[in-house]
Amino acid sequence: MPYRFAIIGCGQIGQRHAIHAANYGQLVAVCDIVNEKAAAIAYKYGAQMYSDPDQLLKDGNFDIAVICTPNGLHASQSIAALSAGYHVLCEKPMALLPEDGRQMLLAAEKNGKRLFVVKQNRFNSPVLLVKDLLDRNALGRIHSFQLNAFWNRDATYFKSAPWRGTLSLDGGPLFTQFSHFIDLLYWFLGDLSSVLYASGRNVQHEGLIDFEDEGMAVLAFRNDVRGTLQYNLNANGSNMEGSLTLFGERGTVKIGGSYLNKIEHFAVDGMVMPELTPSGAANDYGAYQGSMGNHHLVYEALVRTLDDPAQYFMDPKESLKTVEIITNIYHVMRSVEGIRK
Template identity: 35%
Template sequence: MSKLRIAVIGCGSIAKYRHIPEYAGNPNVELVAFCDPVLERAESFAAIYGARAYQDYKKLLEEVKPDAVSVCTPNSLHAPVSIAAANAGAHVLVEKPMAASETEGLAMIEAAKSNKVVLMVGHNQRLMPPHVKAKEILDSGRLGRVLTFRTSFGHPGPEGWSVDGRESWFFRKEEAIMGAMGDLGVHKADLIRYLLNDEVAQVAAFIGTLDKPGADVDDNAVCTLRMRSGVIGSLVASWTYYKGEDNSTVFWCENGVMKIGAQDGDQVIVELRNGTEERYKVGAISTNDKQESSGVIDAFVQAVVTGERPIIPGEEGLSSLRVILAAFESQATGRIVTL
């Protein structure tokens, strides 16, 4: 089998730490092109992998004709780049949030369908080992019905992660569209939908900019969610957890409680009402400071190679995006928003 010819569009931190090394580690892949408005970034990766460097993604698609692309651009470009790639016949892995609006998300899904290419969204939280284990436990029914939950994702902000630091596009609304909610909140909306195998029915949210001077996007959000099944819970996204990252989820259920990523060392803890306790060390949740393989790249490559539906298709990315968009609507109107 000939190797998949991959182009990476956008050469910032998510490409540097996740996409590029994970493609390089996949035996079915050849990295053939890199694109970034700062040409030197694309050139540095091109030199390592014997690939071509571009500033213009349209020119890349036309000249290189890659089999597949990773879209690692600022959020505002996710839809235009993904649609252009699909129209060029390339399979697409796009970072989250998949789009800036529902209309854009639907257009991306349609472009992938009409061109018969894979569209997958990089919601890596589903593939983190503690979350895989948590889903297995929930699906087993041992905890009974989930009644309430809280899920939180916070860190000190993108200035410590982005290649541009405090000058990053993450802080500019025109490019980022949304702040902590697009960076972190959409991950947890996706995770809750996935773990509960349920959809969000209603959202009430407080979203604001509390402590990032000069940022014109949100740095904090606290949301209350009601699922279709009746389960209620809270979702928190923050760029002001200055003492370190928190990516934890707790489910309170009929028969006990399950804590995920809430204590160091034990990634999943189950405490049953009958007094028994189970602790699982199943592998870490990736953090900005300590990168773990996301599993997203291998899953995308497998979907392209086998022709199977990707594990996180565009439709799933759109459902998670809708939750975030509803939260912004709630903040703007002061109302509970029904999806």
């Protein structure tokens, strides 16, 4: 019997999830406080429509709750769904505070349910290549990195939904736009040791957002791996670059493109650049583009893992690490100097 999905949050990412939920199982229910959004998806897929998440959880005619609401609601709604006896697939970020993320893990353990967090960029073929190189120590000791994330999020984007740009529901660019990039730093390099420096400022979105639109940080990871992060929402016209370069004793590689979807530099001792499966398209939301559209691979991994727990789907503890790294960066940035105008 196919798994039954219910989507909570029927905005743009919820619409994307609806496609895959219907393809990899049955989409039986959708919920949004804006009735028109829920009704559109419900009509398309023959799902039951709700405007109250509590009522959806109470009715209980599904197996997996898919959380696609604003960032600041992810933790509380995931905990409610896990506590009501459902598996949860939560969009990134899993939470805006590490303690909230830990409570999500506890709720899953206490209720014997699985918590999955969307990290679709881990399925990018260039990302998988570099992960394999690291696992085989082909690059030797990694000593430094450079992470660039230069995207476009203009006034129209932030005005399109009231939660966008708010500290309580959005959280900032490192949570909303660039958490996938931070996740890969952890996946590649392990635990963060310290934030050596962090600075951010709002230069083009005054009066629109509660946080920075550009920032930078110097980070130290385990084994004394150090590097810099630079990010920006002010790339003119469209997204420009999403890249991660690793410098090792026996190799240097750069994953580039706009969405970590290309190998732009490959110099590894004794190796020729392998041929990769072409990357798919980024998630296209009309007025702007997001990260890579690999959500179908997330659903494939989810179904495999539920069918056979021995199969691997990213441990949610790894997603918590992303939240902890971002929180540490923002702690230094916001408490030491604030967001400069």
